[in-house]
Amino acid sequence: MSAPRESETMDLRGKRVLVTGAGGFVGSHLTERLVELGASVRAFLRYNSRKDRGFIKDFPSEVQDSIELCYGEIGELDSVRDVLKGVDVIFNLAALIGIPYSYVHPQEVVETNTIGTLNLLLAARDAGVEKFVQTSTSEVYGSALYVPMDEKHPLQPQSPYSASKISADALALSFYYTFDLPVAIIRPFNMYGARQSARAIIPTIITQALVRDEIHLGRTDTTRDLTYVTDSVEAFIRIAESPKAVGETINVGSGTEVSVMTLAERILAVLDKKATIKVEAQRQRPQKSEVTRLCADASKARTLLGWTPNVSLDSGLALTSEYIRRNMSLYHPLDYAI
Numbered sequence: 508m509s510a511p512r513e514s515e516t517m518d519l520r521g522k523r524v525l526v527t528g529a530g531g532f533v534g535s536h537l538t539e540r541l542v543e544l545g546a547s548v549r550a551f552l553r554y555n556s557r558k559d560r561g562f563i564k565d566f567p568s569e570v571q572d573s574i575e576l577c578y579g580e581i582g583e584l585d586s587v588r589d590v591l592k593g594v595d596v597i598f599n600l601a602a603l604i605g606i607p608y609s610y611v612h613p614q615e616v617v618e619t620n621t622i623g624t625l626n627l628l629l630a631a632r633d634a635g636v637e638k639f640v641q642t643s644t645s646e647v648y649g650s651a652l653y654v655p656m657d658e659k660h661p662l663q664p665q666s667p668y669s670a671s672k673i674s675a676d677a678l679a680l681s682f683y684y685t686f687d688l689p690v691a692i693i694r695p696f697n698m699y700g701a702r703q704s705a706r707a708i709i710p711t712i713i714t715q716a717l718v719r720d721e722i723h724l725g726r727t728d729t730t731r732d733l734t735y736v737t738d739s740v741e742a743f744i745r746i747a748e749s750p751k752a753v754g755e756t757i758n759v760g761s762g763t764e765v766s767v768m769t770l771a772e773r774i775l776a777v778l779d780k781k782a783t784i785k786v787e788a789q790r791q792r793p794q795k796s797e798v799t800r801l802c803a804d805a806s807k808a809r810t811l812l813g814w815t816p817n818v819s820l821d822s823g824l825a826l827t828s829e830y831i832r833r834n835m836s837l838y839h840p841l842d843y844a845i
Contacts, residue, residue, distance in 0.1 A: 517638065517748045520545035523593055527551045527581060527627065528600035529574075530561020532703045533642075533695075536740050537598060538563065542570050544744070551590050551601065554578040562702050581623035584630070591630040596638045596747055599627055602675075605706050606646065606668045606792065607845035613667035620671035621678065628682045628690075636689070640747050641679040643694040643756065644672050645732070645801050654764070655804035658694070658756050665796045676756065683754050691752035693743055696760030696803045700736030700823060701830035705844040708767060709733075709824070712774045713831050714840035715782075722782050723843075725790035727768035732760040732803045735823035738816040745812040752811060760803025761816050777824045790843055 524541055528534040529550030541548050550563060558578060563571060579586035581601050591597070602620045603609070609616040624641065631639050648656055649663025664670035676692055683690040699709045708724075708731070715722045742759040746752045765773075771784055791797070808814045818826075831838065 515750060517596070517750070519596070519744070519747060521547060522595045523547045523549065524596045524598065525549045525551055525591060525594045526598045526600065528602065530559070530563050531600065532562070533698055533736060533739065534600040535562035535702060536700070536736050537600065537743055538574065539566060539570065540740050540744060542573055548573070549575040549577055549590065549594065551577050551579065551581070553580060553601075581626055582619060584626045587626040588630045588633070591634045591636070594634060594636055596640070597627065597631055597636055598640045598642070598743060598747070599624060600642045602642070602672070604668065605845050606666045609666050609668035609671070610793070611845070616667055617671045617674070620668075621674045624675040625678050628678060628688065632682060632686045632688050638747050638753070639679065639688055639690045640743060641676060641690060641692045643676050643692050644669075645694060645696040645758075645760065645803065646798060647673045647676065647694070648801070650798050651800040651802060654800065654802040655762055656758070656802060657804035658758055658807060665798055666792070680754075680756075689753045691746045691754070692756040693746050694756055694758050695739050695742070696732040696734060696758065696801055698734055698736050698739045700827050703736070703827070705838050705840070708770065709774070709827060710831060710838065711844070712771050713778070713828050714835070714838045716775060716778050716780050717832060717835065718840050720782050721785055722771060723785050723787040723790065724767060724771070725787065725792065726797060727771070727784060727786065728766055728799070729797065730764040730766050730800045730802065731770070732762065732764050732801050733820060733823070734759060734761050734816050735818035735826070738818050742808060742812065742814045745814050749812055755807070755811065757808050757811065758803045758805045759808055759814070760805050762803055762805055764800065764802040765820065773821065774824055774828070777821065777828055
C-alpha cells in the first residue's frame, strides 16, 4: 500500500483502520466515529471465552455489523501480525490504565503496555502502514513543574503505569526515527464521559452521589485538566488525518485545571444533590506517586490540527451523569475500584 504524500491530508473514508482496545471507554467512542466517517474498521479485542465485545455490543446493530471483530492478545506477536494484514491506519488504545492497579501488578502493566506496543510497531513496520497513532497520557508528566504543561515538560515516572507509557511512547518514536514509520503520539489529559469505569474520578463521584449522602475520595486538593470524550476522539481523528502530526507528540486538553473538591461540588450541583465528602486513606496514592497538578498547554493541537474542545465541563458532567444514571447496573458505587 502506498502512503499519502507528506502534504496530503488523509481521508479516512474507505481506509482499513485497526483500533486496539476498541471495546473500551475511549476505544468504543473512536470506533463509532470511524464507522460514521466511512472507514472500514477492524476492532482488536482481548480474547476471552465469552468473546466479549465490550461496549461495541451496545452499538446499533447496523454499526456492529459493519465492524470486523478480531480477538487476540497484543503481547503475542503472531496474533498482532495476523490482525494487521491489509491495515492502512492503526489507533493503539490497548493498555492497562489503572494507576492503583499498577501498584499491585506492575509486571502485568509494564508487559502489556510496552511489549504490546512493541509488537504492534514491529508488525506495522513490516506491513507498511500509512499512519500509527499511539495513545499516550498526561500521567507521563507527573506533577506539574510549571503550567500550562507543554510537550517539552519533563517526564516523571511517578507510577509503574506512567513508566510503562513513557517507555511505550519512546518505542513508538524510535520506530519513527529508525524505520521511518509514520508515528504520531496523542497525549490526552484526563478524558471523561459516557462508558467510563468507576476507576476514574468522575464516575466515582457520580455513582456514590446517586446512592448515598457520603462520598468517599482520596486527596481532594489535586487538580486535573478534563476533556469530554467526544472532543478527545475528534483529536484522534485529526491526528490521523494530518501529515503534520507525523513524528510529533501532541497534547490534548482544555487548558483549565479543576480540583477534585471543586469537581465534586460541580457534580453535586448538576445532580441537585447534597453530600458530605469523606477522605479515605485507601483511596490515596503513595505520597511521592501522587500527581498533584495537571494543566495542559494544547497550543500545538490548535496550531497543527485546528483542534479545540467544544463541550463545557458542566455540559459534559450532565451528559456523563445521565449515562451513569441509566446504566447503574455497570457500577458498584460502594466498592473502591482500582
